[in-house]
Amino acid sequence: MSDAFLELQQVTVRLPISGELRTVLHDVSFRIAPGEAVGLVGESGSGKSMTARAVARLLPPGAESSGTVLFAGNDVAALKGAALRAFRAEVAVVFQDPRAHINPVRTIGDFMTEALRTNHDVSRADAAAKAVSLLAEVGIADGQRRLEQHPHELSGGLLQRVMIATALLTEPKLLLADEPTTALDVTTQSDVMAILDELRRERGMSMLFITHDLELAGAVCDRTAVMYAGQLVEERTSSALHDDPLHPYTAGLVGARPRIDGDVVRLSAIPGRPRSAFEAPAGCAFNDRCVHVVDDCVASRPALEPLDGGSVRCHRAVELRGRLQEGAAHG
Amino acid sequence: MLKFVVRRLMMLVVTLFVASFAIYSAMYLAPGNPIAALLGGRTPTPEAIAVLEERYHLNDPFIVRYLRWVGGALRGDFGVSIQLRQEVSTLISQRIGTTVQLVLYASLIIVVVGVALGIVGGLRKGVLDNVVIVATTVSAAVPSFVASIILLSVFAVNLGWFPALGTGEGFVDQLRHLTLPAVALAFSSIALVARITRSAVREELSREHVQTAVSRGIPYRTVVRRHVMRNAAIPITTVVGITVASLFAASAVVERAFSLNGIGAYLIQAALSKDIAVVQGISLVIVAIFVVVNAIVDFLYAVLDPRVSLGASAA
Numbered sequence: 001m002s003d004a005f006l007e008l009q010q011v012t013v014r015l016p017i018s019g020e021l022r023t024v025l026h027d028v029s030f031r032i033a034p035g036e037a038v039g040l041v042g043e044s045g046s047g048k049s050m051t052a053r054a055v056a057r058l059l060p061p062g063a064e065s066s067g068t069v070l071f072a073g074n075d076v077a078a079l080k081g082a083a084l085r086a087f088r089a090e091v092a093v094v095f096q097d098p099r100a101h102i103n104p105v106r107t108i109g110d111f112m113t114e115a116l117r118t119n120h121d122v123s124r125a126d127a128a129a130k131a132v133s134l135l136a137e138v139g140i141a142d143g144q145r146r147l148e149q150h151p152h153e154l155s156g157g158l159l160q161r162v163m164i165a166t167a168l169l170t171e172p173k174l175l176l177a178d179e180p181t182t183a184l185d186v187t188t189q190s191d192v193m194a195i196l197d198e199l200r201r202e203r204g205m206s207m208l209f210i211t212h213d214l215e216l217a218g219a220v221c222d223r224t225a226v227m228y229a230g231q232l233v234e235e236r237t238s239s240a241l242h243d244d245p246l247h248p249y250t251a252g253l254v255g256a257r258p259r260i261d262g263d264v265v266r267l268s269a270i271p272g273r274p275r276s277a278f279e280a281p282a283g284c285a286f287n288d289r290c291v292h293v294v295d296d297c298v299a300s301r302p303a304l305e306p307l308d309g310g311s312v313r314c315h316r317a318v319e320l321r322g323r324l325q326e327g328a329a330h331g
Numbered sequence: 332m333l334k335f336v337v338r339r340l341m342m343l344v345v346t347l348f349v350a351s352f353a354i355y356s357a358m359y360l361a362p363g364n365p366i367a368a369l370l371g372g373r374t375p376t377p378e379a380i381a382v383l384e385e386r387y388h389l390n391d392p393f394i395v396r397y398l399r400w401v402g403g404a405l406r407g408d409f410g411v412s413i414q415l416r417q418e419v420s421t422l423i424s425q426r427i428g429t430t431v432q433l434v435l436y437a438s439l440i441i442v443v444v445g446v447a448l449g450i451v452g453g454l455r456k457g458v459l460d461n462v463v464i465v466a467t468t469v470s471a472a473v474p475s476f477v478a479s480i481i482l483l484s485v486f487a488v489n490l491g492w493f494p495a496l497g498t499g500e501g502f503v504d505q506l507r508h509l510t511l512p513a514v515a516l517a518f519s520s521i522a523l524v525a526r527i528t529r530s531a532v533r534e535e536l537s538r539e540h541v542q543t544a545v546s547r548g549i550p551y552r553t554v555v556r557r558h559v560m561r562n563a564a565i566p567i568t569t570v571v572g573i574t575v576a577s578l579f580a581a582s583a584v585v586e587r588a589f590s591l592n593g594i595g596a597y598l599i600q601a602a603l604s605k606d607i608a609v610v611q612g613i614s615l616v617i618v619a620i621f622v623v624v625n626a627i628v629d630f631l632y633a634v635l636d637p638r639v640s641l642g643a644s645a646a
Contacts, residue, residue: 056546088548100539103558105565105636114557115547150637170547 005206006174007031011054011067021064022278024050026230028067029304032174037200037207039217039238041253042227043274048210049096051227052176055208056093057084071174085119092167094196096179098159102151109147112166120170127169134165138195157188164196168203175200175207182211193220214253218242223310226250229285230277236310244322246312248290251324284315292320335633343626350618351404355397358607387413400611409612414604419612423594427616429498430582430593432505436513437520437582438575445521446567449528453536453563454555463525471522475581478515479588486511496590512589516582520574527570531563538562565635572628576621 013025025047032038040048053059055069057076069076071087079087095101102111112134113127122130128147135143138161151159160180167175180196181189197220200207211217217224218238225235226249234247245251252270272289275281281288287297296315304313314320366375366383375383384390388399403410409419452463473481487495499508535541536559544554583595590596594613601609633639 058542058546085548085550088546093543093546095539095543097539101543103540103544103562104638105562106557114544114549118550118553119548152638 005032005034005036005072006055006208007068007070008051008055009068009070011051011065011069013050013054013059013063013065015050015060015064016062017278022276024230024277025054025065026277027304028054028227028230028232030225030232030235032206032208034173034206035204036223037209037221039221039224040208040210040227041212041214041217041224043212045274045276046227047230047277048212048227049178050230052093052178052208052210056091056176058093089115089119089170090172091174091176092170092172094160094163094167094175094177094180097183098163099151099156099183101163102159104151106150107147108149108151108154108162111151112147112162112169115166115170130169131165134168135162137168137199138162138165139191140165155188156184157192160184160188160192161195164192164199168199171203173205175205176210177207178210179212181216196220214242215257226253229275229280231280231285231313232304232311233286233314234310234312235304236308236312240308240310245324246307246310246317246321247286247314248292248320248324249286284313292316292324332633335639336630339626339629343622346622347619348401350622351401351615352397354611354614354618355400356393358611359393359396361607404612404615409615410608412601412606412609414601414606414609419608422597422609423612423616426592426594426597429591430579430586430595433509433512433516433582433586433591433593434575434578436506436509437516437578438571440513440517441520441524441574442571444517445524445571446528448521448525449567450532450560452525452529453532460529463529467522467525469522470518471526473518474584475515475518476584476588478518479512479585482511482515483588498591509591512585512591515588516578516585520578524567524570524574528563528567531566532559535559535562565632568628568631568635572624572631576624576628579617579620 008031009029011025011028012023014021014023016022028047028051030038040051042048050059054065055071055076057079059065065077071091074083074087076087102108109128109131112131113122113124116122116127116130117124128144131147132143135146140146140158140161146154146158146162154162160183164180175196177196181192184192193216207221209217209221214224214226218241221238223236224238224241226233226241226247228249234241234245234250236246241250242254245254249270252268255268256270258267270289271291275285275288277285281298282301283299284290284293284297284302287293290297294316300315302313302315304311305317307317366380366389388396391399400410407420409423411417412419412422415422448463448467452460452467483495486492493511494508495511497508499505538558541554541558544558545551549557580595582593583599585591586593586596587599594616598610598613598617600606601613
């Protein structure tokens with residue numbers, strides 16, 4: 001308990017969608033230890049980004065939430081004024097699309113140094129010097145010149161480096177990285193990911209890394225959590241998740257990856273389409289797409305149960321263990 | 332930036348030439364005979380007509396007359412008023428001060444009230460926003476001549492707070508005389524500016540980069556000032572510019588309602604009395620003001636939005 005740095009307890013979020021409140025996150029609980037990186041994997045609409053927004057207190061207007069988010073022992077929902085600003089400085093967000101998330105009419109320098117100048121009383125010159133040195137760390141050598149430029153003068157990859165450098169300027173303890181490489185082209189993705197991973201490790205920061213790439217999450221995160229329809233369905237160490245998936249959905253994701261070292265075979269796909277939390281069927285949210293479904297799965301919703309150092313939300317987890325991957329391959 | 336300015340100025344000159352041609356040919360084609368207007372019902376002898384035609388160059392080909400007129404206009408000479416037998420440029424310069432004051436006053440009201448209402452409506456959802464929507468819907472639906480009549484009857488006749496007619500003497504008195512006309516002129520434009528401001532504020536508030544600023548702990552007021560208002564200023568500037576430019580033409584109605592001696596009221600009077608040189612001169616001045624104000628807005632636009640000037644220099 002005491003080693004949890006960020007802890008989510010039964011977080012449920014409902015959003016007003018076309019006139020009614022609909023559940024987008026259901027009973028999400030997990031924790032991140034100091035210096036630990038946790039991956040959050042799932043399809044579009046599974047609630048990954050909403051989880052990060054719930055942590056960062058960036059839920060859209062009209063959202064209703066229950067459950068608790070604890071950061072360094074404090075209830076995030078109760079933070080106000082200076083405590084909230086301190087929290088914002090310690091929790092930095094790297095957004096998916098840097099071009100949309102940086103004000104286009106202000107300079108890179110304004111963007112980078114704004115938090116330092118506004119909330120930390122750092123002088124413009126000192127903040128700029130710090131920004132230049134961080135730009136150098138993310139591989140941008142001519143930082144002084146970049147500070148004068150506007151976002152439209154930089155490529156997407158450069159902008160995402162700027163975003164990462166900016167996130168690190170206030171020396172945060174937790175990074176919320178919301179698909180930081182998805183908007184970039186493939187060649188710059190690996191560079192940006194490597195920089196993010198290296199800087200995080202150097203500084204001993206915790207990270208919640210959101211991606212739909214199970215492989216990538218495994219490469220940079222100690223543990224990986226899988227989301228489906230607004231719920232966590234499995235959460236384990238990255239290597240265990242990869243080699244020995246416990247939930248049929250995870251097994252489906254693992255089976256749907258192309259292998260770089262084997263023969264080219266037809267990739268197995270999970271039948272059906274992803275569900276949002278409010279579209280999920282009664283009982284297990286995955287029951288309408290699962291090949292292992294039994295009556296129990298329709299009758300009652302499984303809880304997230306601890307199993308083998310992780311946890312899984314499946315009635316048949318123990319029974320199906322080890323057989324899931326062949327099932328997925330044939331299914 | 333310099334390239335942008337030069338390009339824009341060239342466009343301005345071309346626009347003015349096209350406009351001057353349109354104005355001149357419209358007047359040329361308009362029904363009515365200037366000689367008949369000049370003589371006021373008397374039957375002229377053929378010799379008299381020939382003399383007048385010679386003096387006013389009425390027998391020259393259209394293009395020659397146009398070029399002579401444009402050449403004069405470039406030097407500030409718009410010809411002579413048939414009615415008053417005075418230089419049109421003198422007649423315009425005697426009256427344009429009133430119009431400029433009226434338009435500036437109305438613009439100030441439009442910017443202050445319109446932008447303020449728009450910001451309130453944009454930032455506050457619920458009751459205040461609904462009040463803004465209802466108020467702007469009403470004011471948008473009131474044409475300036477109706478606004479003039481209502482203001483005159485309520486504030487000038489019944490309450491007696493403001494004078495009903497004329498321009499007044501000295502700054503304070505002039506301000507008092509121009510208040511009702513300026514409000515009448517501003518009335519429906521306030522709604523337009525408020526609506527545009529409201530939707531621009533709404534749109535900017537929902538932008539991702541605003542979320543970024545919030546996530547970094549920038550206080551809400553600062554976020555609104557530095558990111559929402561700063562970015563919303565771009566569409567607001569555009570609509571204010573166009574509105575202000577069009578006020579010069581729209582002021583004709585209000586000037587007439589309040590018996591102000593401006594170029595708008597004079598334009599109507601000249602048109603009614605077929606004083607073609609005056610109509611042409613005032614029309615050209617109004618178009619020129621419109622075009623120049625628009626050019627200024629474009630320059631402001633380039634200053635406010637760094638992406639604009641880049642586009643121009645790349646082109």
